[in-house]
Amino acid sequence: MINVVLADDHVLVRNGIKALLEDQTGITVIDEASNGKEALEVIAKNKPDVLIVDIRMPEMNGIEVVAKVNKNHADVKTLVLSMHDSEEYVVKSIQAGADGYLLKGASKDEFIKALTKVASGGKYFTGDVTAIIMSNFVNGNTNNSIEPLTEAPKELPFKLTKREKQILSLVLELKNNKDIADELKISKRTAEVHRFNLMKKLEVKNLMELTNKAKEYNLT
Amino acid sequence: MINVVLADDHVLVRNGIKALLEDQTGITVIDEASNGKEALEVIAKNKPDVLIVDIRMPEMNGIEVVAKVNKNHADVKTLVLSMHDSEEYVVKSIQAGADGYLLKGASKDEFIKALTKVASGGKYFTGDVTAIIMSNFVNGNTNNSIEPLTEAPKELPFKLTKREKQILSLVLELKNNKDIADELKISKRTAEVHRFNLMKKLEVKNLMELTNKAKEYNLT
DNA sequence: CATAAATTAAGTATTTATACTTAGTTTTGT
DNA sequence: ACAAAACTAAGTATAAATACTTAATTTATG
Numbered sequence: 001m002i003n004v005v006l007a008d009d010h011v012l013v014r015n016g017i018k019a020l021l022e023d024q025t026g027i028t029v030i031d032e033a034s035n036g037k038e039a040l041e042v043i044a045k046n047k048p049d050v051l052i053v054d055i056r057m058p059e060m061n062g063i064e065v066v067a068k069v070n071k072n073h074a075d076v077k078t079l080v081l082s083m084h085d086s087e088e089y090v091v092k093s094i095q096a097g098a099d100g101y102l103l104k105g106a107s108k109d110e111f112i113k114a115l116t117k118v119a120s121g122g123k124y125f126t127g128d129v130t131a132i133i134m135s136n137f138v139n140g141n142t143n144n145s146i147e148p149l150t151e152a153p154k155e156l157p158f159k160l161t162k163r164e165k166q167i168l169s170l171v172l173e174l175k176n177n178k179d180i181a182d183e184l185k186i187s188k189r190t191a192e193v194h195r196f197n198l199m200k201k202l203e204v205k206n207l208m209e210l211t212n213k214a215k216e217y218n219l220t
Numbered sequence: 221m222i223n224v225v226l227a228d229d230h231v232l233v234r235n236g237i238k239a240l241l242e243d244q245t246g247i248t249v250i251d252e253a254s255n256g257k258e259a260l261e262v263i264a265k266n267k268p269d270v271l272i273v274d275i276r277m278p279e280m281n282g283i284e285v286v287a288k289v290n291k292n293h294a295d296v297k298t299l300v301l302s303m304h305d306s307e308e309y310v311v312k313s314i315q316a317g318a319d320g321y322l323l324k325g326a327s328k329d330e331f332i333k334a335l336t337k338v339a340s341g342g343k344y345f346t347g348d349v350t351a352i353i354m355s356n357f358v359n360g361n362t363n364n365s366i367e368p369l370t371e372a373p374k375e376l377p378f379k380l381t382k383r384e385k386q387i388l389s390l391v392l393e394l395k396n397n398k399d400i401a402d403e404l405k406i407s408k409r410t411a412e413v414h415r416f417n418l419m420k421k422l423e424v425k426n427l428m429e430l431t432n433k434a435k436e437y438n439l440t
Numbered sequence: 441c442a443t444a445a446a447t448t449a450a451g452t453a454t455t456t457a458t459a460c461t462t463a464g465t466t467t468t469g470t
Numbered sequence: 471a472c473a474a475a476a477c478t479a480a481g482t483a484t485a486a487a488t489a490c491t492t493a494a495t496t497t498a499t500g
Contacts, residue, residue, distance in 0.1 A: 010303070012324040012331075016236015023239070083230070104232040111232075161476060174394075174428035177457075188456095189479050196459070205458095208394035381446060397487075408486095409449050416489070425488095 002119045005046060006032045007039035007065065008054040008081070013104075017052065020108055027115065036060025043073055050077045050099075050119050055089060063089070063096045070097035077118045100124040160201065167194040171207075172214055222339045225266060226252045227259035227285065228274040228301070233324075237272065240328055247335065256280025263293055270297045270319075270339050275309060283309070283316045290317035297338045310345070320344040380421065387414040391427075392434055 004021065006014050006029055014032050021027045031046050033039035037059040043051060051069055055062040066078045079100040080093045093101050100118040102111065114124040160168065170180045181191040204210045224241065226234045226249055234252050241247045251266050253259035257279040263271060271289055275282040286298045299320040300313045313321050320338040322331065334344040380388065390400045401411040424430045 010324050012236055012326065013233060015240055015328060016232055019239030019243070020232075020235055081232075104230050107231065108235060163477065174426070174431055176426065186477085187479055189481095190477075192457075192459095193479075194477085195457090199458090206394070206396060211394055383447065406447085407449055409451095410447075412487075412489095413449075414447085415487090419488090 002027045002050060002115065003030045003046070003048045004028065004050050004052060004115070005030060005039070005042055005048040006052050007034075007036070007042075007057065007062070008052075009034050009057045013054070017111075020111060021115065024112055027112075034058075036062065036065045039065050040068055043069060043076060047073070048076060050079055050115060052079045052081060052115070055080060055082045055093075063092050063098075066093060066098045067096040077121075079114060079118050079124070160198070164194055164198055164201075167191065168198055168214065171195060171198070172211060174207075222247045222270060222335065223250045223266070223268045224248065224270050224272055224335070225250060225259070225262055225268040226272050227254075227256070227262075227277065227282070228252075228272075229254050229277045233274070237331075240331060241335065244332055247332075254278075256282065256285045259285050260288055263289060263296060267293070268296060270299055270335060272299045272301060272335070275300060275302045275313075283312050283318075286313060286318045287316040297341075299334060299338050299344070380418070384414055384418055384421075387411065388418055388434065391415060391418070392431060394427075 004027060006017055008014050008017070011034070014034075018029045018032075021029060030048055031042045033042045035058045039051065039053060039057075040060075051065075053062040053065055057065075062080055062082075066080060069076050069078055077099045078097070079102060080089075080098045081102055081104055082089055082093075083104050089101075100114050100123060102114050102124070106114070117124040166184065167180060170183060175183070177188050177191040177195060180195075181188040184191070199205065199210065202210060202213045204213050224247060226237055228234050228237070231254070234254075238249045238252075241249060250268055251262045253262045255278045259271065259273060259277075260280075271285075273282040273285055277285075282300055282302075286300060289296050289298055297319045298317070299322060300309075300318045301322055301324055302309055302313075303324050310321055320334050320343060322334050322344070326334070337344040386404065387400060390403060395403070397408050397411040397415060400415075401408040404411070419425065419430065422430060422433045424433050
């Protein structure tokens with residue numbers, strides 16, 4: 001019997017997965033969570049075999065949840081669900097210690113396969129992203145299984161100060177330096193400097209690249 | 221027996237709804253579509269009783285689909301699914317002729333209730349938005365039922381030309397005038413003029429307001 | 441085919457952003 | 471308490487955006 005906890009902020013998606021899984025004998029959804037923090041609480045309480053977790057969630061995103069689960073509840077397996085087949089997300093999930101990564105567009109069969117594989121101690125990464133992963137890790141993998149990362153997760157190539165993060169978030173709201181300055185009660189020139197340093201650190205040269213990079217590194 | 225067509229770009233969501241609905245006797249999902257255009261084709265072919273359609277979809281959004289279905293297949297009922305309880309979406313759905321509007325966070329019970337009500341010629345709008353609607357239409361409504369709009373859908377307070385829509389979409393990607401000009405092979409000055417006219421028409425004075433307004437009116 | 445609407449683009453003045461550098465003033469870590 | 475890091479903000483020069491206006495071509499539509 002596989003005991004599962006579902007974490008996704010949409011009831012409908014949870015219901016869907018639940019219906020899909022419980023149609024299968026040997027799988028039970030013992031609890032649900034609608035955000036990252038709740039997921040951690042629920043896991044601490046219930047100790048499921050597998051956590052199925054969406055990346056995009058309020059309070060705390062799925063990847064952070066996976067990282068924490070791996071740290072504090074090493075025996076709980078994690079299967080990440082995502083709408084995106086972005087390399088960034090996949091790699092981050094692996095680094096966070098996820099046991100599997102599935103696209104929301106996956107079929108029922110693939111879903112069940114992934115869950116059972118993960119529950120039995122295996123790894124499952126959807127075929128759509130396997131090629132990407134392959135190029136990053138050299139292993140004797142069979143088709144959809146890969147070994148977990150052994151090396152320490154490589155840290156971001158930049159570190160932002162508190163103030164910079166503040167300014168970044170305002171810049172991402174497309175506010176101009178004047179408005180940012182007013183909002184933070186600093187001079188416009190100071191806002192400019194922070195923005196300038198931000199652009200340097202993130203190695204971008206315009207707003208478009210900034211927003212893309214920020215999204216890429218989840219600096220929202 | 222109610223015959224339903226599902227249109228949503230996520231297989232998982234479709235599977236979820238399907239499982240949820242077919243659990244109920246008297247409801248059959250006869251076909252599915254993963255984007256707006258496909259939805260229209262599927263409807264032309266199958267003539268279902270009800271179309272359950274997500275707002276956010278590739279190719280053509282759910283509201284446009286509803287409008288077209290209402291025009292070309294008046295006997296097909298439409299139930300709009302959305303993640304957002306935004307007034308804009310609700311009002312637009314009603315104007316497009318939707319018979320119901322449900323949040324994705326709806327419970328199974330509410331879902332079934334909405335579907336059966338819509339299928340039998342009624343209207344169902346989720347309680348979360350009823351208050352909003354009430355303030356717009358004065359009718360002798362019972363709880364969750366409202367009358368359809370009789371007046372012509374009020375048009376947007378601005379109309380954009382083809383070129384302006386093109387430029388708008390590039391502006392929304394945060395591209396600057398130079399890049400937009402290069403991309404469209406026009407002079408930078410021309411791009412500036414179009415952007416200027418855009419700002420005037422939408423009555424905004426900076427990028428932030430522009431993106432907000434564009435989102436508001438679904439001008440993505 | 442004629443007129444309106446749309447697209448193109450230049451001119452001009454003013455404001456804002458960019459790309460730095462320098463430097464004084466907190467804050468923070470050990 | 472002392473250095474390092476962070477925050478603040480000024481100066482300067484150049485580039486780009488803003489806020490218009492005018493006006494020459496294209497393109498649509500009655």
